[in-house]
Amino acid sequence: MMSPKLLLTNKCNRACEFCFQTSMAIRDAEISIPDFNSLLLWLKFQNINTLTLLGGEPTIHRNFSHLLKLANDMNFHINMLSNLLFKKDIFSFFKNIQNICANITLFDTYTITEQNRILENLATLENLKIDVLLSCTIYKTDQSIEHILGIAKKYSNIREIRLDLARPSIDKKNKYISIKKIESHKTQLLSYIREVESIGLNVLFDCPFPKCFFTSEEINSYDLPSKGLSHNECGNLLINPDLSIASCPFYNLTEKKITDFSSFSEAKEFIVDNKEIERLKYSVCSLPLCKTCQSRIDKSCTGYCIAEKAIYNQN
Structure with a gap:
C-alpha cells in the first residue's frame, strides 16, 4: 500500500514561479494538533504505519516538532517533501524519518544563506542516514540541471533524481509547460536522463506522460517504463x-474527511469513483489523436495532466 499523503500546511517559505499549488482554496491552512493525533490513531486502526508529509513546506508548520514527536511516539515511519530550508533545531525529531524528497530549483533563485543551509542540511541528513530523493521541475527550455548533478555527487544518501515538467495550476497563474509544447522539451528531458544516469543515479518521473509523447525506440532505449512512464497516474x-480528502489538482474536492471512512481503501475508492475525475481522465482528450487511441479506450493512459484537461476541457 502506498503511504497516505497529508498536506500538513498550505504555507510555504518559497514562491517558486512554477508551483501548481498557487490555486489552493485556503492558502494559510495547517493541520491542528488534535486533528493530527486523530489521523494517527485512525491510521493505526487501519494498521498503516507510514505517513508522507507534504505542503506547502511541512517544516514551517508552527507545531512541526510536536507533530513529529507524536508520530515518533506512535512509531510511525515518516516520508516528507521539503525544500530543505528548515533550521537545525528540528533535526532531533527526525528519529523515524526514512525518506525526504527535496525540491531543488535553480540555485540562482536562492540567497547565499539559503544555498548554504540546503547544503548543510543535506550533509546532516547524510550523517543521519536518511535517504534523499532530489526533485527537479523543468519549466524553462534553457534550464540547466548542473547544480542538481553537483549536489547529487556530494552525498552518498542520494541515489535517485525525480524529473518532471511543470504542470498547470487550475487558475493558470503559474509557469507551466502545456501539452502542446512538451514536444519541444522532449530532447531536453531525455538529455537530462542520460546526464543523471552518467553519474550512476536512477531517474523517476513524478506525474504521468502520454505514452505517445515518446517513440517506441525512446521508450526502450531510455528504459522509460522503469522510470514511471506507464505507472504514474493522476x-x-x-x-x-x-x-478532508482530495485529489491533485482538486484540493477542494469534497468535505468528507478521511476519518469519515471505515478504511483507507474505502477512501481511495471514493476518489477513484469521483465522476468528474473519471470523466477528465478518460473522456476528455489531451490531444486529437487521443480520441481513437486504444490506450485511452482501455484506460491504461490518463493523458498528460488532469489540471490541463480541466482548464481547456478538450473534447
Whole structure:
C-alpha cells in the first residue's frame, strides 16, 4: 500500500514561479494538533504505519516538532517533501524519518544563506542516514540541471533524481509547460536522463506522460517504463489540513474527511469513483489523436495532466 499523503500546511517559505499549488482554496491552512493525533490513531486502526508529509513546506508548520514527536511516539515511519530550508533545531525529531524528497530549483533563485543551509542540511541528513530523493521541475527550455548533478555527487544518501515538467495550476497563474509544447522539451528531458544516469543515479518521473509523447525506440532505449512512464497516474488520494480528502489538482474536492471512512481503501475508492475525475481522465482528450487511441479506450493512459484537461476541457 502506498503511504497516505497529508498536506500538513498550505504555507510555504518559497514562491517558486512554477508551483501548481498557487490555486489552493485556503492558502494559510495547517493541520491542528488534535486533528493530527486523530489521523494517527485512525491510521493505526487501519494498521498503516507510514505517513508522507507534504505542503506547502511541512517544516514551517508552527507545531512541526510536536507533530513529529507524536508520530515518533506512535512509531510511525515518516516520508516528507521539503525544500530543505528548515533550521537545525528540528533535526532531533527526525528519529523515524526514512525518506525526504527535496525540491531543488535553480540555485540562482536562492540567497547565499539559503544555498548554504540546503547544503548543510543535506550533509546532516547524510550523517543521519536518511535517504534523499532530489526533485527537479523543468519549466524553462534553457534550464540547466548542473547544480542538481553537483549536489547529487556530494552525498552518498542520494541515489535517485525525480524529473518532471511543470504542470498547470487550475487558475493558470503559474509557469507551466502545456501539452502542446512538451514536444519541444522532449530532447531536453531525455538529455537530462542520460546526464543523471552518467553519474550512476536512477531517474523517476513524478506525474504521468502520454505514452505517445515518446517513440517506441525512446521508450526502450531510455528504459522509460522503469522510470514511471506507464505507472504514474493522476487522481491519487491526498489528505488536506482539515482532514478532508482530495485529489491533485482538486484540493477542494469534497468535505468528507478521511476519518469519515471505515478504511483507507474505502477512501481511495471514493476518489477513484469521483465522476468528474473519471470523466477528465478518460473522456476528455489531451490531444486529437487521443480520441481513437486504444490506450485511452482501455484506460491504461490518463493523458498528460488532469489540471490541463480541466482548464481547456478538450473534447
